[in-house]
Amino acid sequence: SKMRAILIDWLVDVHTKFELSPEALYLTINIIDRFLAISLVSRRELQLVGISAMLMASKYEEIWPPEVNDFVCLSDRAYTHEQILIMEKTILGKLEWTLTVPTPFVFLVRFLKAASVSLPSSDLALENMAHFLSELGMMHYATLMYSPSMMAAAAVYAARCTLNKSPVWDETLTMHTGYSEEELMGCARLLVSFHSASGSGKLKGVYKKYADPQKGAVAVLPPAKNLVSSAAVGS
Structure with a gap:
């Protein structure tokens, strides 16, 4: 790994x-x-x-x-x-030439659209943060246990927590993603733990990419406190 x-x-x-x-x-x-x-x-x-x-x-x-x-x-x-x-x-x-597969990206695009339904324009900070967390997740072997749709939904959820969006999760997002807040918690905590460690580890490809102002420098924002602390309590 x-x-x-x-x-x-x-x-x-x-x-x-x-x-x-x-x-x-x-x-x-x-x-x-x-x-x-x-x-x-x-x-x-x-x-x-x-x-x-x-x-x-x-x-x-x-x-x-x-x-x-x-x-x-x-x-x-x-x-x-x-x-x-x-x-x-x-x-x-x-792979028997099978290249048409569902990846977290396909779901991310859809879920981010659902997340911005109530907004007049797309939320770039949320998009960048969700993509940052999703790509961080893909770096780690531990996330392979989650389905692509779960990864995408958890990335959106964790991104909303990180950016202090309110409400963090609602009926619209539950309906579009198929996941409740409780179901996403484990994967979301994992993604936030990766965010916490991303600036200090040796492997900084994703961190550097999203620390760039062109990506809103979302990588340097503090990780979602509620998910970090709850992860610590749960461990």
Whole structure:
């Protein structure tokens, strides 16, 4: 799980460098996790899996995806053009070419829309915070136990707590997400605990991305106190 976190942290930087869509990042991580669940991968090949997964996700989601040679250069030529293409083919074979999958991103977009129903315009701070928490969650192995829709709903809930939105959760959000406040609590606390530690850990790809003023610098905001304290009580 540590190697996976290091890989995803690096891929977040690569994703930002290439200016890819959020969908591409979520799909990349989904491909990696599904492949790792059914394949034994050596430590040496893990980055190759990550590169190949991002190549596939980019082809699927982007109009102008990066080329194989871009990934060769980014990996400091650790892998050849041919190795990347072979791994891409291997992954596709193992996943039976299934790339149309539900990721937290799909649900996030929908749930954020539901959260802003009562607002005259979209709430950028809420959007950025929810995406920050969701991407932080994807870094950690512990969140794999949650479904994509649960992850997305918990990210929106935790974001609303962090930004002191009132009410934190209502009937509209319960209806659109399918989750009550109680059901989201465990996952939301986990996401907030990741937020608490995000600025001090070694892996800061997501933190740096969302500490940028262009993302509203939401990463530097204090984590949701009520969820941090309740997590401490519950542990």
